[in-house]
Amino acid sequence: MRPPEHIEAALRRQQRPVCAYVYDTAALRDRAAVVRAAFPPGTTLLYAVKANGNPHVVRTLAEVCDGLEVASGGELALAVAAGARRIVFGGPGKTDAELAAAVAAGAQVNVESAHELRRLDRAARAAGVVAEAAVRVNRAGPALTGSHAMTGTPTPFGVDEEALPGVLGLPLTSVRIIGFHLHAVSNNLDAAAHAGFITEALDWSVATAARHGVPLRLVNVGGGLGVDYLSDATIDLTALGQDLIVPDGVELIVEPGRILAADAGWYAAEVLDLKRTHGRWFAVLRGGTHHFRLPAAWGYSHPFTVLPVDEWPYEWDRPQIENTSVDAVGELCTPRDVLARDQHVERLRVGDILVFGRTGAYAWDISHHDFLRHPPPVFEVI
Numbered sequence: 001m002r003p004p005e006h007i008e009a010a011l012r013r014q015q016r017p018v019c020a021y022v023y024d025t026a027a028l029r030d031r032a033a034v035v036r037a038a039f040p041p042g043t044t045l046l047y048a049v050k051a052n053g054n055p056h057v058v059r060t061l062a063e064v065c066d067g068l069e070v071a072s073g074g075e076l077a078l079a080v081a082a083g084a085r086r087i088v089f090g091g092p093g094k095t096d097a098e099l100a101a102a103v104a105a106g107a108q109v110n111v112e113s114a115h116e117l118r119r120l121d122r123a124a125r126a127a128g129v130v131a132e133a134a135v136r137v138n139r140a141g142p143a144l145t146g147s148h149a150m151t152g153t154p155t156p157f158g159v160d161e162e163a164l165p166g167v168l169g170l171p172l173t174s175v176r177i178i179g180f181h182l183h184a185v186s187n188n189l190d191a192a193a194h195a196g197f198i199t200e201a202l203d204w205s206v207a208t209a210a211r212h213g214v215p216l217r218l219v220n221v222g223g224g225l226g227v228d229y230l231s232d233a234t235i236d237l238t239a240l241g242q243d244l245i246v247p248d249g250v251e252l253i254v255e256p257g258r259i260l261a262a263d264a265g266w267y268a269a270e271v272l273d274l275k276r277t278h279g280r281w282f283a284v285l286r287g288g289t290h291h292f293r294l295p296a297a298w299g300y301s302h303p304f305t306v307l308p309v310d311e312w313p314y315e316w317d318r319p320q321i322e323n324t325s326v327d328a329v330g331e332l333c334t335p336r337d338v339l340a341r342d343q344h345v346e347r348l349r350v351g352d353i354l355v356f357g358r359t360g361a362y363a364w365d366i367s368h369h370d371f372l373r374h375p376p377p378v379f380e381v382i
């Protein structure tokens with residue numbers, strides 16, 4: 001994915017050697033509008049903060065989405081600071097302090113177990129309020145295809161469908177259960193399958209609520225809308241919501257992260273060295289997987305574009321390769337610090353900049369920043 005002109009300009013302004021993330025707030029706003037338009041009117045669009053917790057990114061998406069989905073006390077604090085109009089708190093390991101903070105912030109909680117529901121009830125009672133909650137369910141039915149199946153299979157997420165009657169039957173004084181949370185998958189590229197999943201989730205929720213006497217007000221189908229890192233493709237948003245019918249009186253909530261933030265981020269790293277060992281070319285970058293771990297975590301090659309830099313400050317010949325394949329590797333002392341393998345380049349010189357698109361989600365945020373103690377990238381938000 002080639003950076004647009006304004007991103008290239010921002011990268012060319014960076015100090016050398018370049019190592020930077022640029023986040024494009026206009027791209028965040030545009031994408032949020034497209035995602036919103038993909039769903040039936042009245043659908044609630046939340047941004048899942050874990051995809052990118054940069055405060056500027058969070059604030060921008062808090063403005064253009066209906067609210068934020070958070071999964072820790074830290075994200076909750078970010079969401080409050082960002083002025084989120086609505087906060088939904090999920091995640092499998094909530095502490096009492098986090099539950100109390102969620103209650104204090106007026107967040108709706110997606111509860112993950114009977115024990116957690118009891119603790120939420122206790123926290124709400126202590127605060128003298130009634131909290132609203134959805135129960136996250138790991139359903140018996142088949143899972144969706146995508147990178148991380150979270151339901152229909154053994155996982156630490158949600159209440160097993162078999163255990164649901166026990167959870168819904170708990171005597172509560174200070175929690176009102178108003179729906180279900182059914183986040184199921186990550187990075188799904190199949191729009192028809194995703195639409196089928198949402199339809200089925202709505203049907204299941206209506207039937208299950210009726211069976212257990214839950215006054216169903218909301219169905220949260222989570223995130224999982226995918227982008228294809230190996231091409232420019234994304235899940236077909238135009239096909240996604242066309243045939244969705246949301247039952248009267250039920251609020252459909254979606255809480256994507258990746259599809260909102262991925263294309264608003266650009267990671268750039270300067271080539272510090274070029275070398276050939278055992279017949280293979282390596283471009284060693286000022287940067288690497290400690291800034292952008294996703295390719296290492298998922299085991300794929302993340303495509304880059306070369307931003308040529310003509311300036312050459314040294315008095316010897318500039319190392320360069322032409323019309324060949326190269327591995328883009330980082331500055332860490334481990335052979336696993338690889339961002340891309342075997343990508344063809346027309347020409348690459350020491351001092352050129354490699355630009356990795358689609359790095360606005362699960363990029364910096366999931367990386368092991370302190371390993372080897374190199375300086376962090378520059379972050380520019382435009």
Ligand SMILES: *Cc1c(COP(=O)(O)O)cnc(C)c1O
Nearest residue numbers: 048183186223224225256257258
């Ligand atoms: C991670 C997560 C999301 C966002 O998922 P994406 O794949 O980024 O859209 C939404 N909801 C929950 C509960 C999550 O854990």
